[in-house]
Amino acid sequence: MVRIFLLLIFCFTFRAQEDLLALVGDKPVAPKHVFATFKTFRLGNAQTTETVKKNHLDFRIAHRFGNLYDNTLNNPLNAAAQNMFGFDVVEDIRFSLDYGITDDITLGIGRSRMNKLIDGCIKWRFLKQTTDFKIPVTLTFFGDIGYSHAPTTKIYEGVIKDFSTNELHRLNYASQLIIASKINNSFSLLLLPTYIHRNYVRLEINTHNQSEIPNSFFSLGMGARIKITKRVSIIGDYFQNLHAFYFKNKDYNMPLALGVEAETGGHVFSLFFTNASGLIENNFISITKSNWANGQVKFGFNISRTFSLGR
């Protein structure tokens, strides 16, 4: 009988503090996929797995100033002061527009000063990291076709031209598999196996190992972001070209970028130093000539503004 009374009391108390949500079968929802692995579409030089959201248009201006310092010059300090530590020099400017067809597919066009390159690109995020790490990475494909509208004399500059001019010589291609993992809230990692192809290259030889400049080669990029506050992060990325021509080549170096990224509401500012001049994969992976060791470091920034269309 005592037991039945207890049951009754239980029944009353149950009624007083009942979990109605559980009773109707409602369960709290936790996010399935990781979000905001990176704040924006580029880290420093490298692409991230992020894409433009559906029906949004991202307008971006990327800029590289000249070398801060260059100890290969006769009077480097004077030269640096003369051009205000590179601020008077423009290495490259790129304007671009990227549009989100869906939340995972982005189409973009851009125009760079370097090599007078007009490029069209596609970015497709086809796998998303889950919060339970059952899928530990996010995968995005990035493909870019560049067309140089430089004068023909510039394209074939210094070449003994025993062949006919070919419009296809102006094209180059970059394809990338972007692998990213948000290890925790403040640390994200990036790995970028890349394939570069250029339809035409002017002959150059690496005097260290006599290897010729390749039309196509593989490159491996890597990058990381460490958040120091909710809105400010330290960013860095590096590419290593996997072809003999680029090993110990006195004329070519590998692009390295280090800097900070700050988010202010609708804007993301990336401010960093890099030895790369180019602003698109087709340019900076294959043609980075400056060297950190010589002080040939450039200040760079990317500013983007995203507009919401439709909806």
Added chain:
Amino acid sequence: MIKKAIKTVSIFLFLLLYIDNKSQIYSAKANATEVSFLSEAPLENIEAVNKGGIVVLNANGNQVQARITIMNFKFKNALMEEHFNENYMESDKYPNAFFKGRIIENVDYSRQGEQNVNVEGELEIHGVKKQVILPAKINIKGKEIEVYSKFKVKVADYNIKVPSLYVKNIAEEVDVTIKSTLEPFTKK
């Protein structure tokens, strides 16, 4: 003999309570719950609408409970939405907001039409629980009950930090509106 009678009555009461309990529960119809908020600040107004929520009412005891999925707040600007989830609400850590409370006044559920009530209870946002009293309206329409409430949420009360740089963009107090249509709950 007496023992047996008490036992029978108890079981009867228990069953009655149990059945009673079930028959008085109203749960939100599918996609009929909408939560929105408006932040009015000198530089910009920010609005977002959320359709991923549920409201449950137990007419027998005037209990009300609600839950919303924070990630379901939709903004005009997707970047803003991402920053809302990432920096302000920390939706990966605190994916849901809850309300658990009761209607203070006695409600006549047999009377059709609108009644103004106050709901007292615990509001949980961003992992912080606060005791609140919210003004609400209940509109009984046949078998369905429409609920509506509009109230202010002070952002700082729930440990949501707004950097001083954005005080002109984000209001200290945000207007929250919740509306839902409930129907008698039947176990599926």
